[in-house]
Amino acid sequence: MEDRSRRAFADQPPLAVVRGWCPTAWQPMMAGDGLLVRVRPRLGRMSRPQMLGLCDAALRFGNGHIDLTNRAGLQIRGVSDHNHLPLAQALAAMGLIDPDAAGDAHAPVILNPDWTPGDDTETIALALLDRMDELPALPPKVGFAIDAGPAPALTHRPADFRIERDMNGALILRADGRDCGMAISVENAVDHVIALTAWFMTSGGAQAGRMARHAAPLPQCADRMPAPQRELAATIAACPGRFLGAPFGRIDADTLRMAMNEKVHAVRLTPWRGLIMEGDDGPSDNPADPLLSTDACPGAPGCPQASVHTRDLAAQLAPYVADLHVSGCAKGCARPTQAGTVLTGRDGGFDLALNARAGAPPVRTGLAPSQIIALFGAS
């Protein structure tokens, strides 16, 4: 009780350890449950044998938990030091990662998962992947969104350089954080991407770290307004298979193997906490399920920086609190941007802030989960 009242007067957000790099399969990150190995399959797609092989690898070398990232990647969790190298070798043998550590560390490229073979999204993505070595060395989190479907679908997914459609259906390249983009074509899209990333680095982008934080004037006229974002349900409906949702972005390897019925011939990753089971024409999970839009990091005991359990509380609050983020600490891994309601763990309790990012100055401090549930009428 005394501790809680002391915390109520604390007005400084706690310090969090910020890591300035992104894990890969060859360079994993230590988390509370062991090493975390990130996999980014080419074009965000895995064949059936690759998907089943990855499930087997997660069970054999990890703890069986698979996380889906908001950049359409996968993370195998709970890997021991001893198991890391055999796991990376198994992933390379399946063609899921580059056999070379440097090749595996390239900037992330997210595709709108409704792409079809030979369409503009796939064509540009393949051309970009072939020319990644022409890009300058970029800050660790900088990445690309190839979103050349009928209208942008990845607007709110993390990316720094976006290929989209404008109001007239023409292709544009848009720097993240800018309202408008520059006209491009399928043929010259990658040339423009390379030139814009080169400008980003020579104009001080490395100091900003991300395009949206880089205020320098663009090197080229960017006056094409992107088309309005497509509804998520429409994008999911256009994908070639059933949408399998994963609350908070986590799915167990056994659950995933069971979902791979005989109709599923491949799996596509999405940045919306779900997978597209190619070939399965069964009913999709509702992409608007609150459990798929609520953000909550793994929290304790998975992450050593957390002093609170996050996902049980988030699951209980999700139907009652729109635009919710429950964060194990002020780092805010699950959502770097602001949320309508954010609960940040600190010293075993939660700080509550509104329209804020994790760790922002709170309106209430030191709340226990039972107090929060009562506060939002979620009991």
Ligand code: SF4
């Ligand atoms: S936000 Fe969550 S996952 Fe990230 S460091 Fe803090 S407790 Fe860990």
